[in-house]
Amino acid sequence: MHFSKTYTQILLTLPPELRDNAIQYRQLKKLINKVVLELNSLGLDPSVLSALLAAEGSVSIAETPRISIHSDSTEGKNAEDGQAPSSYSKIVYELHNDQDRIEPRLRVWKQRSATFDSSAEAVESPSSEEEPEVVGQTQNSDQSRREDAHHDLLQQLRRMKLFQDSDAVQGAAIWEEADHTSSNPTDVEEIEFEDQELVIPLLSDSAFYQLLYDAIQSLETYMNSIHADFTTTLHRLSSDIAQTARPSPSEQAAGVVSHLIPAKSDLDTWRIIFSHYIDAEIFESVSERNRGERSIEDCEQRLQIFAGKVAAIHTDTGRKTFRLKQSRVALDAFMKANLMILYIKKFQFANAEATRKILKKHAKRTALPLLDSSSSSSYPAIDAASLTVATIPKPSTSMSRILVQAIGETLLPVVPHIDDYSCLICTNLAFKPIRLSCRHLFCVRCLVKMQKRGQDECPMCRMRNVHIANRSNVDWTMLQFMQQWFPKESRQKQKENEKEAADEELREMGIDPNQSCVVC
């Protein structure tokens, strides 16, 4: 139920080194409490603030709800009503980002110098103008709450002596009060009194964002180091596997150097393992229906199924899984690498959730809005708000995905996959390999059949070149490669080809090859 509990539980399933780098959700939560306290001390408890800010966000200044301002203090408000349209005040929450230092602050504008009055007047509800002494009322309507809110803020501001005597100033004076490093949250860092613009820095909010920002920054760095480590591991692993999954000596080489090449190789087993691995599609689906990254639960389950299949190779093949000890070590490392990807996936998910939830909680508890690029405003001064996008770095792209790709690029090609060398017609190993003049490769058997049927077009590109193909079209390099890397498959295909050709010949002579000998 509570996210902080769920979060802790997820983290507990991860290795300590990951756990230690996770976002400190609880600590951020505590900081939110401090922000709430700070805002309360400003008289801006969430209901007040949300009411004030709810009036915000309108696109043009003309539509901005105003707080009517009067030249005298609390009395005689009617006297100035006529001037209300030319005066307004508004409050904006913004994040100022200055060289990795985040300074959240509230900016209050007030045009025309005056003392504030509680009779808030919103343009969209001009009726409030007629309402005398809204403040005293205890209505529960939004309208009165908003005005209460305005009132509270103004009272508070007045208490802070920010607007004191301001009716004398015509938007020209600039006050400098308090110093930058002051720890008292209610201290005023700087007051710009240009058109009576007032900036209230929120120090505990700053602490909150700073912690979050630093956490995300260091996460980014940490992820990069994990990526680098993983790549190194993979490269080592790929050369280890390459050592144990050697191809058989080619026919030509067999006579000369066969004694130099160790007879033992775990090529077959590695091929089975990688084939299971590709079929398992543990982290990503490649099917058309649900292409893309899988859920954590799905990955976990598929990884287990894969591990089960690898364990069963021994019984499936009826022989020892590996002949070489290094293979066992490498397999262990391979499984660990995959488990690591799963951990990273969980880790990134947990951190992204923590970030999202803490920002949501922040918005909810303080009523300070979540700032994002969409919170645009016509007011040039608050363009600073758009800085937030840059301020809170986006969670890095799925690291698990990058790591999965690294396995696909570095590790799997160590053992050539038969699909990459199969004839597109019979879908078996393309042995013997014939390369047509258009560079497309098929097995000799299928092309002979095509020639006999009078089919002249390349099955891939329809170039008319099947008939002219002959012995000179054999791809000898490929043939040798296939004999080395697919010794069993090429021997078997060769046998099948010969059998099929013989049967065909018999049939052409009018003899059913399946019948027993007609002579004896």
Next chain:
Amino acid sequence: MSDPAPGITASPHDDNLRYFDVTIQGPDGSPFANGIFKLELFLPEEYPMAPPKVRFLTKIYHPNIDKLGRICLDILKDKWSPALQIRTVLLSVQALLSAPNPDDPLATDVAKHYKENELDAQRVSREWTEKWAGGE
């Protein structure tokens, strides 16, 4: 099919693995949308050197498919390539539903209808789809 295409199913008969029961979903945006069309597919002995035989079992009002469900599609005839597979063949049939070609007709009356008054012909196609290919 290990990785079936969206909107297409094909399952072999238990007693004859060369014979497949096929369903194709009418493509969105075509008069055949929301229809589920049944087809049969047979792989001849010579496959993949020779094309599979494919036929609609569900009635369909389409200029390139006749009353008997026979399909006029070049890759099923002279443009067959041994590199084509069941999957690619069925995708082509599905695509034919999106792009009727009345200039190369099999059902001449339907083709004439399509050429003379396409909107009305599509209306009939929709009616037939609803009537014969209404799913379930």
